[in-house]
Amino acid sequence: GAGVSQSPSNKVTEKGKDVELRCDPISGHTALYWYRQSLGQGLEFLIYFQGNSAPDKSGLPSDRFSAERTGGSVSTLTIQRTQQEDSAVYLCASSLVRHSGANVLTFGAGSRLTVL
Amino acid sequence: QKEVEQNSGPLSVPEGAIASLNCTYSDRGSQSFFWYRQYSGKSPELIMSIYSNGDKEDGRFTAQLNKASQYVSLLIRDSQPSDSATYLCAVDLGNNRLAFGKGNQVVVIP
Numbered sequence: 135g136a137g138v139s140q141s142p143s144n145k146v147t148e149k150g151k152d153v154e155l156r157c158d159p160i161s162g163h164t165a166l167y168w169y170r171q172s173l174g175q176g177l178e179f180l181i182y183f184q185g186n187s188a189p190d191k192s193g194l195p196s197d198r199f200s201a202e203r204t205g206g207s208v209s210t211l212t213i214q215r216t217q218q219e220d221s222a223v224y225l226c227a228s229s230l231v232r233h234s235g236a237n238v239l240t241f242g243a244g245s246r247l248t249v250l
Numbered sequence: 251q252k253e254v255e256q257n258s259g260p261l262s263v264p265e266g267a268i269a270s271l272n273c274t275y276s277d278r279g280s281q282s283f284f285w286y287r288q289y290s291g292k293s294p295e296l297i298m299s300i301y302s303n304g305d306k307e308d309g310r311f312t313a314q315l316n317k318a319s320q321y322v323s324l325l326i327r328d329s330q331p332s333d334s335a336t337y338l339c340a341v342d343l344g345n346n347r348l349a350f351g352k353g354n355q356v357v358v359i360p
Binding site for chain 2: 165167169175176177179182184190225237238239240241242243244
């Protein structure tokens with residue numbers, strides 16, 4: 135697509151419920167990232183996918199968080215048994231990985247999650 | 251020490267003045283540095299990238315990099331109300347992961 139598409143744009147859920155957030159990256163972009171941004175904070179890295187390589191999960195805050203990327207394109211971030219501290223904007227970004235240069239990320243509009 | 255630090259509080263500048271933002275990073279091996287702008291309620295967008303020591307100019311924006319001192323800065327000349335936003339410093343840690351600072355809010359006063 136023309137840009138990185140995320141859905142839903144807003145999600146309100148009750149504590150303890152599971153949620154799924156979806157990201158459709160820019161066509162042809164091999165790298166996909168998930169970041170989290172809490173109110174007034176910077177971007178917290180969660181997970182990174184690159185082609186068929188094993189994902190870098192080093193930023194996932196707990197085992198309640200998981201993500202997958204099917205067919206090298208669309209990604210789903212799943213949060214199980216949501217807690218109030220999970221409330222944040224979840225940002226997805228994609229990029230072309232350049233071997234000789236830097237990795238420029240294009241962000242989606244984000245999914246705002248509110249856990250009551 | 252955090253990977254990327256932006257310590258200044260909100261910055262208020264009069265319209266037409268220069269806004270100066272600073273960022274320090276901890277990984278000496280980092281080679282690529284970025285400034286993203288984020289308007290309230292919106293996602294970050296890339297405005298500058300810099301890879302070599304020295305200055306890089308793009309319109310009213312100038313990025314400055316000093317790898318020996320591990321800092322990168324952003325200057326906004328002739329500040330406009332439309333520049334009011336949060337500016338995020340990002341550093342490529344070399345494993346295709348960008349680490350971001352908390353950001354600096356800039357308010358341009360007409």
